[in-house]
Amino acid sequence: MAFQILAINPGSISTKVAWFKDEEKVWQESISHDPEEIASFQSVASQYEYRLTTVLKVVEEKGSSLEELSAVVGRGGILDPIPGGTYKVDDLMLEHLRRGKPWEHASNLGGILAHSIASERGIPAFIVDPVAVDELDDISRITGLPELPKRSLAHALNVKATVRKAAKDLGKKWDELDVIVAHLGGGITVCAHTGGRMVDLNNANEFGPFSPERAGGVPAGDLVRLCFSGEYTMQEIRRKLVGSGGLMGYLGTSDVREVKKRIAEGDQKALLVYRAMALQVAKEIASYAATLKGKVDAILITGGVAHDSDFVALVQERVQWIAPVLRYPGEDEMRALAEGALRVLRGEEEPRIYGDSIKRREA
Numbered sequence: 001m002a003f004q005i006l007a008i009n010p011g012s013i014s015t016k017v018a019w020f021k022d023e024e025k026v027w028q029e030s031i032s033h034d035p036e037e038i039a040s041f042q043s044v045a046s047q048y049e050y051r052l053t054t055v056l057k058v059v060e061e062k063g064s065s066l067e068e069l070s071a072v073v074g075r076g077g078i079l080d081p082i083p084g085g086t087y088k089v090d091d092l093m094l095e096h097l098r099r100g101k102p103w104e105h106a107s108n109l110g111g112i113l114a115h116s117i118a119s120e121r122g123i124p125a126f127i128v129d130p131v132a133v134d135e136l137d138d139i140s141r142i143t144g145l146p147e148l149p150k151r152s153l154a155h156a157l158n159v160k161a162t163v164r165k166a167a168k169d170l171g172k173k174w175d176e177l178d179v180i181v182a183h184l185g186g187g188i189t190v191c192a193h194t195g196g197r198m199v200d201l202n203n204a205n206e207f208g209p210f211s212p213e214r215a216g217g218v219p220a221g222d223l224v225r226l227c228f229s230g231e232y233t234m235q236e237i238r239r240k241l242v243g244s245g246g247l248m249g250y251l252g253t254s255d256v257r258e259v260k261k262r263i264a265e266g267d268q269k270a271l272l273v274y275r276a277m278a279l280q281v282a283k284e285i286a287s288y289a290a291t292l293k294g295k296v297d298a299i300l301i302t303g304g305v306a307h308d309s310d311f312v313a314l315v316q317e318r319v320q321w322i323a324p325v326l327r328y329p330g331e332d333e334m335r336a337l338a339e340g341a342l343r344v345l346r347g348e349e350e351p352r353i354y355g356d357s358i359k360r361r362e363a
């Protein structure tokens with residue numbers, strides 16, 4: 001009998017919903033929300049009823065029956081640091097998903113919504129590879145200021161799914177591959193993945209290359225001066241770094257297709273910034289070759305910007321001396337969620353327990 005799985009992926013102004021019968025994606029919808037309506041909520045957690053109604057309406061319109069579900073899976077957000085994998089949503093996780101600390105992420109709602117739909121039907125709710133996955137080697141946490149260690153926040157769901165895809169293509173086990181993964185989306189995660197773990201990475205919100213909408217690493221002294229200039233609130237500075245930085249900051253757009261259009265029309269500034277982003281991505285990739293001591297099976301380039309073969313070529317010409325570059329354009333987070341749930345439903349993997357993972361890390 002096929003497993004039927006509902007996957008829910010809440011983004012900042014969209015909610016993606018998909019229905020799977022085993023690996024077959026029966027349907028997928030992405031509902032765009034009115035940014036003003038979203039902004040009218042006090043917190044991510046307070047959007048719960050609004051997003052739940054959205055999900056239930058899509059399911060009804062598609063003519064699917066919630067009663068046939070085997071499990072519900074949601075994208076998980078900012079939790080305490082935990083290893084990657086498929087987690088059962090339990091009371092402790094729910095409490096942490098709702099608290100929105102140290103800051104909020106729309107994907108926190110994924111686990112909350114999955115639990116709400118699943119618990120009424122006595123079926124399991126899961127999250128898979130949330131942004132809080134932390135598998136860093138201790139040496140990678142050291143930054144230069146003891147009170148500011150590197151935190152692991154990454155596009156873990158797509159990074160892990162891409163490693164699994166590459167493992168199939170290369171005929172190896174996913175947890176035996178040594179790869180560098182660059183997820184090039186609105187934010188950019190570059191990571192060294194070895195032995196099944198993300199042992200070193202840039203943290204998509206704080207370090208590394210600038211991205212379509214984020215600043216990446218910036219001159220620390222000048223940033224301090226900006227913070228104390230009296231011109232900006234903390235919220236405004238945060239917005240500059242995540243949302244209005246990178247391509248958005250330099251060119252007023254975070255859409256790489258628009259940047260390409262301007263370049264084709266002869267815009268030299270757009271060309272310079274576009275090439276600079278490729279250089280920064282290449283330098284970040286090369287730094288993880290050092291983490292892996294040069295033992296790299298492949299460099300995997302994924303995310304929306306990987307659709308752009310010119311951009312990938314600019315990166316490739318600077319890093320192909322390290323290892324072959326494989327391109328996996330876009331992402332299929334909905335499939336990655338469903339496959340994470342399927343591995344547990346089929347008994348191929350034990351579901352992880354959030355509280356146990358935190359305790360193990362603290363011990």
Ligand SMILES: Nc1ncnc2c1ncn2[C@@H]1O[C@H](COP(=O)(O)OP(=O)(O)OP(=O)(O)O)[C@@H](O)[C@H]1O
Pocket residue numbers: 155184185186187188212254255256257258303304305306307308330331
């Ligand atoms: N065909 C394409 N050619 C060039 N760039 C593209 C193409 N398709 C998407 N992009 C770019 O990819 C970026 C968005 O990537 P993606 O959809 O992976 O990000 P997201 O899901 O919004 O954010 P994140 O990956 O940080 O969660 C945008 O800059 C967009 O312009």
Ligand SMILES: CCCC(=O)O
Pocket residue numbers: 131153154155156187204205
């Ligand atoms: C913080 C990394 C993940 C994301 O940007 O959504």
